[in-house]
Amino acid sequence: xxxxxxxxxxxxxxxxxxxxxxxxxxxxxxxxxxxxxxxxxxxxxxxxxxxxxxxxxxxxxxxxxxxxxxxxxxxxxxxxxxxxxxxxxxxxxxxxxxxxxxxxxxxxxxxxxxxxxxxxxxxxxxxxxxxxxxxxxxxxxxxxxxxxxxxxxxxxxxxxxxxxxxxxxxxxxxxxxxxxxxxxxxxxxxxxxxxxxxxxxxxxxxxxxxxxxxxx
Amino acid sequence: xxxxxxxxxxxxxxxxxxxxxxxxxxxxxxxxxxxxxxxxxxxxxxxxxxxxxxxxxxxxxxxxxxxxxxxxxxxxxxxxxxxxxxxxxxxxxxxxxxxxxxxxxxxxxxxxxxxxxxxxxxxxxxxxxxxxxxxxxxxxxxxxxxxxxxxxxxxxxxxxxxxxxxxxxxxxxxxxxxxxxxxxxxxxxxxxxxxxxxxxxxxxxxxxxxxxxxxx
Amino acid sequence: xxxxxxxxxxxxxxxxxxxxxxxxxxxxxxxxxxxxxxxxxxxxxxxxxxxxxxxxxxxxxxxxxxxxxxxxxxxxxxxxxxxxxxxxxxxxxxxxxxxxxxxxxxxxxxxxxxxxxxxxxxxxxxxxxxxxxxxxxxxxxxxxxxxxxxxxxxxxxxxxxxxxxxxxxxxxxxxxxxxxxxxxxxxxxxxxxxxxxxxxxxxxxxxxxxxxxxxx
Numbered sequence: 202x203x204x205x206x207x208x209x210x211x212x213x214x215x216x217x218x219x220x221x222x223x224x225x226x227x228x229x230x231x232x233x234x235x236x237x238x239x240x241x242x243x244x245x246x247x248x249x250x251x252x253x254x255x256x257x258x259x260x261x262x263x264x265x266x267x268x269x270x271x272x273x274x275x276x277x278x279x280x281x282x283x284x285x286x287x288x289x290x291x292x293x294x295x296x297x298x299x300x301x302x303x304x305x306x307x308x309x310x311x312x313x314x315x316x317x318x319x320x321x322x323x324x325x326x327x328x329x330x331x332x333x334x335x336x337x338x339x340x341x342x343x344x345x346x347x348x349x350x351x352x353x354x355x356x357x358x359x360x361x362x363x364x365x366x367x368x369x370x371x372x373x374x375x376x377x378x379x380x381x382x383x384x385x386x387x388x389x390x391x392x393x394x395x396x397x398x399x400x401x402x403x404x405x406x407x408x409x410x411x412x413x414x415x416x417x
Numbered sequence: 418x419x420x421x422x423x424x425x426x427x428x429x430x431x432x433x434x435x436x437x438x439x440x441x442x443x444x445x446x447x448x449x450x451x452x453x454x455x456x457x458x459x460x461x462x463x464x465x466x467x468x469x470x471x472x473x474x475x476x477x478x479x480x481x482x483x484x485x486x487x488x489x490x491x492x493x494x495x496x497x498x499x500x501x502x503x504x505x506x507x508x509x510x511x512x513x514x515x516x517x518x519x520x521x522x523x524x525x526x527x528x529x530x531x532x533x534x535x536x537x538x539x540x541x542x543x544x545x546x547x548x549x550x551x552x553x554x555x556x557x558x559x560x561x562x563x564x565x566x567x568x569x570x571x572x573x574x575x576x577x578x579x580x581x582x583x584x585x586x587x588x589x590x591x592x593x594x595x596x597x598x599x600x601x602x603x604x605x606x607x608x609x610x611x612x613x614x615x616x617x618x619x620x621x622x623x624x625x626x627x628x629x630x631x632x633x
Numbered sequence: 634x635x636x637x638x639x640x641x642x643x644x645x646x647x648x649x650x651x652x653x654x655x656x657x658x659x660x661x662x663x664x665x666x667x668x669x670x671x672x673x674x675x676x677x678x679x680x681x682x683x684x685x686x687x688x689x690x691x692x693x694x695x696x697x698x699x700x701x702x703x704x705x706x707x708x709x710x711x712x713x714x715x716x717x718x719x720x721x722x723x724x725x726x727x728x729x730x731x732x733x734x735x736x737x738x739x740x741x742x743x744x745x746x747x748x749x750x751x752x753x754x755x756x757x758x759x760x761x762x763x764x765x766x767x768x769x770x771x772x773x774x775x776x777x778x779x780x781x782x783x784x785x786x787x788x789x790x791x792x793x794x795x796x797x798x799x800x801x802x803x804x805x806x807x808x809x810x811x812x813x814x815x816x817x818x819x820x821x822x823x824x825x826x827x828x829x830x831x832x833x834x835x836x837x838x839x840x841x842x843x844x845x846x847x848x849x
Contacts, residue, residue: 232565233565236565239571240565250471254470254471254686255691255696257691259471259472260471260532264534264538267536316692321696341562343560345774345775348668349667349672349773451781451788455780456781475687475689477687479757480687480753480755480758487753556772557768
């Protein structure tokens with residue numbers, strides 16, 4: 202049971218971290234207490250709910266195990282009250298977010314492989330598990346998802362999910378190599394943050410049509 | 418069959434009310450007839466489709482029983498043509514919307530409990546059934562979901578779903594107490610509207626970063 | 634196997650076309666390479682993933698068959714690099730998009746009927762399969778979905794899905810009539826583009842409330 206306890210702790214740590222990031226975004230949008238908790242819970246659980254629907258694990262774990270929702274709600278409410286202090290912890294939040302990205306990538310990819318999803322699909326599901334909560338957070342707060350605009354983020358998750366799929370194909374999906382895959386995502390994300398890496402942007406002349414809104 | 422007929426009528430009443438609220442929002446955004454019907458149908462059926470996916474009732478009731486889609490489409494089209502008259506009925510629409518919130522909360526929570534979802538998850542699903550259509554409406558029309566910004570709305574649904582879960586745990590999930598739970602949601606929502614209750618907002622100095630858009 | 638090969642080719646053609654339309658929208662929003670590929674993949678696969686969740690075909694085909702994701706990703710990446718040249722191909726893209734609409738409408742409706750969804754629900758699922766990717770594309774790029782604002786688009790898909798349901802009810806859901814249904818959608822969409830047909834818009838005085846944003 203040590204393994205499953207470790208996995209649960211890893212999962213709940215990811216939940217807490219993403220709840221904090223969602224709640225911070227909602228506070229910046231001046232949502233009320235409920236809105237902050239709601240966006241925090243969506244950011245924390247959204248990716249996992251999508252994953253469970255895609256692999257037909259129903260009800261999704263986020264509804265089946267109360268500890269997930271409780272962790273997310275408590276952390277988001279704490280951010281609501283402690284927000285001024287957290288502003289000084291921005292670096293800490295980014296580091297924790299990178300850790301959550303690594304944890305969710307590994308657990309998401311593993312669950313999809315266990316549900317007999319082929320490797321390419323399992324990598325997609327693993328990446329979406331990791332970035333899905335952030336997507337929901339940004340859709341709810343009216344932003345173009347930062348995952349689509351910012352430094353290497355989803356690509357780090359994708360690299361990690363491919364690593365997990367390769368380990369699994371070689372029969373090496375055990376604790377130590379999987380921890381390595383999570384650290385790979387974590388490290389890639391931190392290096393990308395530090396060096397401001399990002400993927401290239403297409404060259405583009407200003408659009409001439411009047412039907413599109415201004416760039417955000 | 419009286420009970421199931423009553424439940425069906427309650428459900429279709431909620432569908433009609435939410436279709437009217439979605440269609441009104443779409444008219445205000447100057448969508449065309451199809452867009453108005455589409456947003457109305459999403460607002461009416463979106464919460465229930467999410468609920469059915471989460472409890473693995475497939476195809477979702479909204480696709481399996483044509484009366485749901487037909488009710489939503491007819492009401493939304495009626496709003497499109499009758500909109501000027503409806504503007505004078507704003508209070509009526511708010512009251513009906515509160516009634517829909519109560520009905521969907523109770524039926525959503527009950528269905529989740531019947532599908533063996535644990536209590537905390539069933540309360541989340543019940544609340545999401547009630548507010549999900551409004552979330553879809555606001556995402557489609559480019560608004561930050563009002564449910565996240567406005568007076569006690571989702572909290573009323575959450576209170577009702579907890580009441581249903583408690584009744585069910587005590588073996589009292591029968592017609593009269595459940596009607597009471599629906600009335601609880603309805604009443605909380607009306608009182609919140611009347612007294613302009615809302616959840617607190619975090620104190621916040623203006624953000625300094627240039628990457629975020631202006632507050633809505 | 635000729636039939637299933639033909640269906641697969643039709644499906645992958647639709648995937649490629651919608652990936653191109655999603656990637657083009659993302660380039661216009663100045664997303665980076667990953668963002669362009671991601672929006673392209675969502676536009677190409679989103680409708681089908683929703684369809685498969687609704688009919689409980691899990692994992693969704695987009696995750697189960699790597700050729701879907703590979704086609705979408707390669708096409709979206711090609712659009713990223715070739716975008717300046719593509720700008721001159723706008724008419725070609727609109728025609729291909731109309732073709733994709735027809736193909737996805739027919740395959741989506743057929744799959745729902747095969748999964749024993751009643752006719753009205755199958756038409757809804759067929760239409761959502763065809764327009765779902767475009768909805769996802771617009772939500773991700775922060776637009777009010779054009780499908781809700783523009784010329785007859787979803788209505789063409791709805792007409793096609795009703796044709797498929799009628800053919801199926803008459804036992805005529807064979808290759809030639811189904812191709813006719815796809816051509817019906819294709820033709821309706823092209824004529825609507827050519828003649829600038831659109832559904833009527835409700836008459837509306839300017840809203841007086843200050844809480845709504847400006848029209849896009």
